[in-house]
Amino acid sequence: MAMTAAVRRRPVAAADRRWAARWGTVAGLLVTLVALLLAPATPASAHAVLASTSPTASAVVPNAPAEVVLTFSEGVRKVPDKIRVIAPDGSRADRGEPTFNGTVVTIPVDSSGARGTYLVSYRVISADSHPVSGAFTYSVGAPSTPPTDSGTDNRANPVVENAVKVVKYAGYLGLLLLVGPALVLAALWPRRLSRRGPARLAWSGLGLLVFATLAELWLQVPYTAGGSLFDVTGSGLGDVLGSAYGTAHLVRLGLLAASAFLLRPLLAGPIGRTDGIILAVLGGAALFTWPLAGHPAASPAPAVSVVVDAVHLGSMAVWLGGLVMLAAFLLRRADERELDAILPIWSRWATLAVAALLLAGTVQALIEVATPAALVDTTYGRLLLAKIGMFALVIGVAAYSRALVRRRTAAGRPGSMRRAVVAELAITAVVLGVTANLVQTTPARTAVANVAGESAGYFSSTLTSPLYSLQVELDPAARGNNSIHLYAYTPDNRPQPVKEWKATAALPSAGIEPIQIPLLGLTDNHAYGEISLPASGEWQLRFTLRTSDIDQATVTATVPIK
Structure with a gap:
């Protein structure tokens, strides 16, 4: 009788353990569901590249702009206090927080700023979770010695960059140490052999995977902000957790928690077909969190x-x-x-x-x-x-x-x-x-x-003569229609009034004789024109400016057109 009761208790206990494992799985899935519900709805896009700026990089504008506009190839997110405009004297020229509208970032600046060269530095987050940083200059009135930005450093911290690579490696290692034992124990393991060694390996893989996932979330804060290993704030961590990158990692943790409850009986002995299918589905779903947090989610397809x-x-x-x-x-x-x-x-x-x-x-x-x-x-x-x-x-x-x-x-x-x-x-x-x-x-x-965007797409050069210096800007410096801006300055870098503007473009290597470029004077020292360049090659641009009734000088420039 006692033996019969014991036999009955064992199936009941086994059934209880199966149900406990399944309820644990449900709890893990609920965590995953909450993470998905709290996730921001963000469209997929590619690794961002700075497509254009206003004012144009290296341009000389007659008056200080009221705003600087950065246009990226795809939508970007903000990194606090990492977009700055530095005036010629080294002070901050930006006023207030920049606004982000998809691909466009608008920075309000002081419209009464001094003459000279301004530095714009930026660091933003692209859709694939990687930071994008850079800098460019523009000048008001005339160029001057470019200022330096001593208040921030947009370069990535090398210790953080290497730490990110190490924990990603650890994550891959944990994944294979978890999947290998689970798969072999479920389908190929001889019944007579002890499961203790493979079980320890699987739990080690799971622990390594959880550690790597948490470490990636932590490191993402200084990685995106350009800080050191322990420059992690509550707001920075909140921004990461609220991003698509953070959501993918939270979902991974939830799926791993759900899988752990079914993994335990598998490592102890054979499990039922239903539990095996559920475990496989959870594992397959977890695999998608890697591409959803990286380059693939932001690819063209x-x-x-x-x-x-x-x-x-x-x-x-x-x-x-x-x-x-x-x-x-x-x-x-x-x-x-x-x-x-x-x-x-x-x-x-x-x-x-x-x-x-x-x-x-x-x-x-x-x-x-x-x-x-x-x-x-x-x-x-x-x-x-x-x-x-x-x-x-x-x-x-x-x-x-x-x-x-x-x-x-x-x-x-x-x-x-x-x-x-x-x-x-x-x-x-x-x-x-x-x-x-x-x-x-x-x-x-x-x-x-x-x-390609850096080497082609824009040409800027300053040409000098005894009478004046001429700032030449050609956009996009490619075959087809191009716009040209000319700014004239005196030898001491003051605006030079011009009475008459003349310009031609020729491509001797292709037998193209000089083409007249129609120019419209916008101000005393600024002229604008349009020209269609029919072929690629080394185009010869020739400019003749008459500054008085009797004084004029000619300057030339060679422009590579692709």
């Missing part, structure tokens, strides 16, 4: 990028996590009969995971790199090439492992198989390091666009 990045990450976790289980446990503890059954199945899984990695990686590269030239001209492209090269080495070692399995020699020679697996893991450890750098590097498509 966000839906595609997010899916392929999640597939890429999941395939990596399955493949490398399984390799860790093989090297650490199965090849050491399983007997030859068990290995004969396990290794062919694992080999098929690894092949599918590698195929998914290659496919997803190819799609990612096409989106993020965009052009073949960007592979060698950008840091992102060169890191990607390094990753591809090392991945090719891993594929070679994996092919050797698969050949051992096909020849049915792996079970009888576990030492050879173990050495091949260790070699795979050693190379992929470096690949993970490259990946941690990649996700912190400006995508190649954006870097190329930024370089």
Whole structure:
């Protein structure tokens, strides 16, 4: 009778544990739901690039503007006190807080400012959570020695930048240490072997993953603001948690909490089909939090990028996590009969995971790199090439492992198989390091666009003669329609009245004779014109200014047109 009661209590206790695990999962999902409900509704956009400014960078304007306008390629968010306008004497010229309206940032400035050169420095957050910073100058009346901004430093803190890469690496490592044991214990683990070692590995992976997620949230505050490791304020942390980046990490923590309740019975013994499906769904959902907090969510094709990045990450976790289980446990503890059954199945899984990695990686590269030239001209492209090269080495070692399995020699020679697996893991450890750098590097498509925007799209130069100096601005300095602004100054940098303006443009290398540029005098020392340049090349611009009834001088400039 006592035995019967004990038998009855065991199924009841097991059922109670299953229900407790499921209720714990529900609690974790509720945390996730709350994070999603509190998330801001922000549209996906690309890594931001400063597209244009008003006044134009390096321009000389006759009067001090009432505002400075920055226009980015995509919407940006504010970093407190990181947008400043410095007057020629080093004082602050900005007045009040800048306003953010999608891609446009408007900075109110003192419209009665002194003559000379002004410095505009900025640091904002792009849609992919990475900071964008820079500076440019403009001049009122005439150029002067550019001021310096001693009150702020928009450069990234190198300690914080490296710490972000380290914790991202730790997150990837925690993911594969969690996925590998969970997958192998659910489908391939021999019943006679103890689960204690794999269970410890899985809990270590989960702990490392939670730590990395919390550390990323903490580091995001000084990373975006340009501060040191411990420059974290309540308001700064609140801004991070309220962003799309923070929401993705909070959702990840909620999904990990929900998964932990089902992971515990799995690590102790086999679980039911329903619980296994729920655990797989939770794990799959958690994978999407990585791309939603990085470059993929802000790519030109966000839906595609997010899916392929999640597939890429999941395939990596399955493949490398399984390799860790093989090297650490199965090849050491399983007997030859068990290995004969396990290794062919694992080999098929690894092949599918590698195929998914290659496919997803190819799609990612096409989106993020965009052009073949960007592979060698950008840091992102060169890191990607390094990753591809090392991945090719891993594929070679994996092919050797698969050949051992096909020849049915792996079970009888576990030492050879173990050495091949260790070699795979050693190379992929470096690949993970490259990946941690990649996700912190400006995508190649954006870097190329930024370089193009700096090297082409605007021409500014000061030409001198004994009578005057002439500030020339040509926009966009490309084939097709261009606008030209001319500002004349005396040798002591005062506005020079001009009685007559003449300008021509020629391209001798293409046989294009001088073309007259119609000019309209806007003020005594400022003229404006429009010209269509039909071909690329080194255009010769010639300007003749008459400053009195008898005094005139001619200056020339060579402008590269792309």
